[in-house]
Amino acid sequence: MDRKESIVIVGGGASGMAAAVEAARYGAPVLILEKEKRIGKKLLATGNGRCNLTNMDPDQRYYHGQNKNRIESVLKQVPIEEILAFFKDLGITHKVEEAGKVYPYSDQASSVLDVLMYEMDRLNVRIETETKVMSIQQKKSGFLITTNHRNRIEAKKIILATGGKAGSPFGADDSGYGLAKNVGHTIIKPFPAIVQIKLQEKWLKALNGVKWQGEAAFIADGEVKRKEKGEILFTEYGISGPPILQLGRLAGEEGINKKVAIALFPDWTKEAIQAEIYTRLRNCPVKPMDLALTGLLHKKMIPVLLKSAGVEKIARPSSEMTEMQINHLIQLLCNWEMNVSGTLSWQHAQVTAGGIDTNELCSSSMESSMAPGLYLVGEIMDADGDCGGYNLHWAWCTGLIAGKHAAASLSMEKRQF
Numbered sequence: 001m002d003r004k005e006s007i008v009i010v011g012g013g014a015s016g017m018a019a020a021v022e023a024a025r026y027g028a029p030v031l032i033l034e035k036e037k038r039i040g041k042k043l044l045a046t047g048n049g050r051c052n053l054t055n056m057d058p059d060q061r062y063y064h065g066q067n068k069n070r071i072e073s074v075l076k077q078v079p080i081e082e083i084l085a086f087f088k089d090l091g092i093t094h095k096v097e098e099a100g101k102v103y104p105y106s107d108q109a110s111s112v113l114d115v116l117m118y119e120m121d122r123l124n125v126r127i128e129t130e131t132k133v134m135s136i137q138q139k140k141s142g143f144l145i146t147t148n149h150r151n152r153i154e155a156k157k158i159i160l161a162t163g164g165k166a167g168s169p170f171g172a173d174d175s176g177y178g179l180a181k182n183v184g185h186t187i188i189k190p191f192p193a194i195v196q197i198k199l200q201e202k203w204l205k206a207l208n209g210v211k212w213q214g215e216a217a218f219i220a221d222g223e224v225k226r227k228e229k230g231e232i233l234f235t236e237y238g239i240s241g242p243p244i245l246q247l248g249r250l251a252g253e254e255g256i257n258k259k260v261a262i263a264l265f266p267d268w269t270k271e272a273i274q275a276e277i278y279t280r281l282r283n284c285p286v287k288p289m290d291l292a293l294t295g296l297l298h299k300k301m302i303p304v305l306l307k308s309a310g311v312e313k314i315a316r317p318s319s320e321m322t323e324m325q326i327n328h329l330i331q332l333l334c335n336w337e338m339n340v341s342g343t344l345s346w347q348h349a350q351v352t353a354g355g356i357d358t359n360e361l362c363s364s365s366m367e368s369s370m371a372p373g374l375y376l377v378g379e380i381m382d383a384d385g386d387c388g389g390y391n392l393h394w395a396w397c398t399g400l401i402a403g404k405h406a407a408a409s410l411s412m413e414k415r416q417f
């Protein structure tokens with residue numbers, strides 16, 4: 001049976017909820033259609049359950065996408081103070097941690113969801129869960145939505161907030177891209193970002209579980225693209241940890257010959273590393289080579305590094321290690337190159353790179369230029385941020401802009417008739 005609605009928000013994630021609150025505060029009747037059993041499923045998993053809800057410096061340089069100017073003009077419309085005030089008003093006292101990361105003082109992502117749900121309830125936002133939008137058709141005066149229950153809903157305005165493909169265990173799928181394509185949008189090929197890197201090296205199993213404070217550089221076709229410092233985790237498939245997740249996007253980009261080079265002692269000079277290694281290997285010539293390096297390197301790393309330096313029998317006396325092998329070892333400690341084979345899949349990725357071309361929207365309202373009356377918010381757009389609260393920041397900003405403009409345009413139309 002056909003129903004008539006004013007604003008329908010497709011997707012009850014971060015951006016959809018922000019849009020719902022804002023549109024309802026501007027007096028618009030709002031309905032959210034969410035395909036999962038509950039709304040905000042992914043939000044609960046953010047920041048390891050703590051929700052890194054924004055960042056004190058949400059500058060465009062922390063964002064990626066084909067049209068950076070468009071991203072910047074969206075971000076500039078909603079200053080960080082506005083986002084903090086939005087949450088303060090809902091009851092979220094915030095705290096700022098390293099690198100400007102903002103968390104709720106409660107340290108609980110669930111508190112962010114609770115206050116958003118309370119506000120939506122207070123504003124009479126209606127929510128229908130387990131309702132997947134299957135198609136959107138543009139009509140003369142609005143849109144026709146079809147759901148998985150074969151319901152047909154006429155909507156004056158639609159806010160498309162279906163997110164990207166990243167985080168499939170939390171409900172992410174690619175249905176939003178199909179809906180956008182059907183109304184004429186271009187989709188820039190999505191690929192995983194903020195994601196672990198897969199390596200081709202044979203020694204991966206031997207290092208599984210090793211954690212090391214180092215600096216990782218991503219190299220594509222011989223050029224260093226980005227460097228990140230922090231705790232690197234070696235795993236059976238490759239590498240993970242905060243600095244690697246920041247580099248993951250580069251591993252998914254087009255291009256060949258991708259490598260990660262790890263500096264195991266990023267705060268030491270090459271001379272200091274040389275002095276340390278020579279002292280260890282030459283001062284006690286009878287000591288087995290692997291033992292000579294014990295206490296400096298993780299025990300699981302020693303055989304891998306010695307073998308990579310060309311040593312076959314690692315328990316032989318240190319005096320047997322040749323100058324060439326020592327120099328090779330020093331080189332590895334300074335710049336240990338590993339061949340990249342790709343990234344883990346959507347299941348593990350935290351964000352989607354690519355998505356709806358941002359050239360196809362009006363950045364001051366988030367309204368689609370292909371289908372007027374349709375607003376685009378959140379991760380479905382070709383805009384992804386680094387790790388640090390930037391992606392939720394984008395979701396809140398775009399949600400607030402779209403909610404306000406969809407409601408304003410609705411009330412203007414009412415006044416005209």
Ligand SMILES: Cc1cc2nc3c(=O)[nH]c(=O)nc-3n(C[C@H](O)[C@H](O)[C@H](O)COP(=O)(O)OP(=O)(O)OC[C@H]3O[C@@H](n4cnc5c(N)ncnc54)[C@H](O)[C@@H]3O)c2cc1C
Nearest residue numbers: 011013014015035046047052133163167378379389391392
């Ligand atoms: C594990 C994890 C941790 C993260 N931690 C952080 C963090 O701490 N800080 C940060 O800034 N970012 C973090 N992110 C990224 C951030 O969560 C997302 O960028 C953000 O949630 C995107 O918001 P969104 O509203 O666009 O999409 P989502 O939050 O993904 O919401 C989209 C919603 O739409 C629904 N939907 C999809 N298709 C349909 C359809 N056809 N019909 C009806 N409903 C549909 C989905 O079920 C979902 O509920 C994390 C991501 C993951 C996976």
